Amino acid sequence: MNVLQLPLTRRTFLQSSLTASGGLLLIPAFVRAAAVADAPPPNPLGLFLRIEPDNRVYIGSRNPEIGQGVKTSLPMIIAEELDADWTLVTVEQLPLGINFSGPTPQWKYGPQGAGGSTSIPEAWADLRQVGAQARWLMRSAAAKRWGAPPESVSTRESHAIHADGRRLAYGELIAIAATLKLPADAVPLKDPAEYRIIGRPQRVVDAGEIVTGRARYGIDVHEPGAFTAVMLRCPYFDGGIASYDDAAARAVSGVRAVVVVPGPKQGEPFTANLATGIAVVADDTWSALKGRAALKVEWTRGPFAGESSAALDRQCDELLSQTGQIVRDDGNFAAARESAARTVQARYRVPFVSHAPLEPQNAFVHVEANRARVIAPVQQPAGAQRAVNLVTGIPRPAITVEMTRVGGGFGRRLSSDYVAEAALISKATNRPIKLMWTREDDLQHDFFRPFGHHELIATLDDTRRVTGWTHRLASASKYYRRADVKPEGQWEAELYPDDFPARLVPNYRVEWHSVTSGIPRGSWRAPAHTANAFVVESFLDEVAHASGQDALALRLAMLGADREFDYEQHGGPKFNTGRLRTVLERVAAAIGWGRSVPRGRGIGLAAHFTFGGYAAHAMEVEVLPGGGIVFHRVVCAIDCGRPINPLGISAQMQGGTIDGLSTALNLEITIKDGCVQQRNFNDYPLATMAQMPKDVEVLIIDSQADPSGCGEMGIPTAAPALANAIFAACGVRLRNLPIRSQLAEARAHA
């Protein structure tokens, strides 16, 4: 199938051609106006779909499938506009498609990535037209065949239907369709009232492969002639190799080579691999692991050898005793504080956490003289291509990237450091290499969610109205060592100044302090929203309590009348207070906010706007005398615009809730002597089923608005709703994450 090479012009929306097997290929092209950060400029190329004579439809899915469900939901959008029979649809994962033949690289299939909950909004913008053009073709072909006007032909479930009742399967119309010329302009889209696929629950398309063990992940790639490599990496941030002895490693049966893999220089941007290390290359994983265990290495400890979690805490305290970078300053907070009837103030701490996707990092890379092939679980295939280009010098057009199903992403695989490593090892050994990371490698060498201390101050007047609000944060920005970010822009990854309660409080101030730390940082599911929603929504509860107000009533009063504000950060361009109010009211009603609960129990809630979606949680928990937590009820609501796949949205909200709770309860990465201390799931204890709620009820708002994504909205409000419920249950306010052992201690003191 050579469709990717077909030249397409900006004028052409879709081209069609016959395949060797008699199928019809549709190669739509589309124009996108929005620029995508950190990716080649998007451009009109296309995405294919294929209709076979037996009426089966093959739809390519362009974005990586990391468990967020896009391999199901994106094809649903195309199938809907095509009016396909969903049971006849087979979904294929597309490889990375970038056309380098023009002056600037152009996407072949549209943007390809998994991050920021963007797949669905981007697909809504272009993929509907793909399906619609294909349907136009089918209708026109049927009209021609019947000698009837196209208006007299309708479609349903992969059939064209004549007004007189005659029917033809799409598969029977291929030959005629291939002779038709497509209109140069967009064709009309379906009336949503006629949707038969969008908005109806559809199961994960790969489920059959998953439950039988046939689904192929990166780790399952076995290419002929490939060696397996594992690496021993320097545990010190920016450390290196002082000396090493690989004689014993080389003597291990099955070991083929031992290769030093240099990491980035101190302070250099993290564009390729993450740390210096030594790779052991062997016939299979077990031999490579045995070889690695036999390596003897002395490391240099680098410039951060004195770094520890305790020292970082002290650094934050010191920073917060000074004035930092003011990134938003509405009204006059100092004056509001002067005249306040009451001031509430609290400090919170949010730890580093690791992504820990269950499939450890891995990559297959074969570097040859002037080309390279990558098969890997990635969230940014174009980034993988750039990384290989960087470390091998092979031009990007000569580097192919195939995407497997991905065993979890959570932002970890937005970085392609492991692909760069595999490329370096392949280049050094002249062999196709499958690089395997162990769990220890993964926990020790991550781009961790940033750590920070937050100070919040609210002022209230004598009517208990919130008149002033300050959010001061000292954090280790995730923009650390990013080539494209200047120091003065580092705060932008940490604080979103248009977030609630901006514009809702007249005197509003946001301040940032940069924490110096050598630990690599990056995007962790719903990046800064997880930290900020936790502190803001916890603090709102504190303000309500301190001023004798109901926590729901205070939130509703602050949101005020329904209206829209500009929202300049990712997830904008608008933030709608009414949509946030709705999800809040829905969960409050569902949980029975305000009712009395048995002793030892409490109800908490929280709401937040994340990347274009509005979500809220309410939960009823019981705090046991020993500090254990029982979840009696957990409810969440989501407004992500028009729901594409309710089953998928539900899964994302349930999974996001559990991710949020598991992380808040258990998880922290700590640093000692310039190294990460956690090694495996014994000291980074993801929650088991027993610790988690038995059920998570999901309310999906039946919205008509353009859809947002939904992969990240379920997580930010889970932790503050839990903290608020714990406070309601036992009067203990937990301001430091993770909650873990604190609750037992706090209860003992209380």
Next chain:
Amino acid sequence: MNTRFIVNGVERDFAGDSEMPLLWYLRDHARLTGTKFGCGSGICGACTVLVEGKAQRSCMLPVAAVAGRSVTTIEGLAGPELHPVQQAWLEEDVAQCGYCQAGQILAAVALLKRNPEPGPDDVESITNLCRCGTYVRIRRAIARAAREMRR
């Protein structure tokens, strides 16, 4: 000395290192990649297989330990039709990334064999981790499979 055992009904004869964890034998040598690697320390359960019908973490089990025994991996669970647990997994749309699910399914199969009517606490004896947080639907799927299997 070769190690002999049965995987999914097929006799296997392994001449390599008998200390190799069964996980790596299955994945790298038998090319049965449905059994997943998650932690290599017996914690996550991604590598769960059935040994004589009992759920075992194959990353902790040297090949030598299964000599003469019968191993079932996810690839060997279904007969001509899916196992009722697999079917229940489809009905409840359990999977997100899907990576842990082979292990979860086999753990559930072993549980239902031991205890055909598990209550919520019995289900919680399964300690397999799911990073995507599919626990709620795993519970539902086990309950559904238990109902189906009692029929």
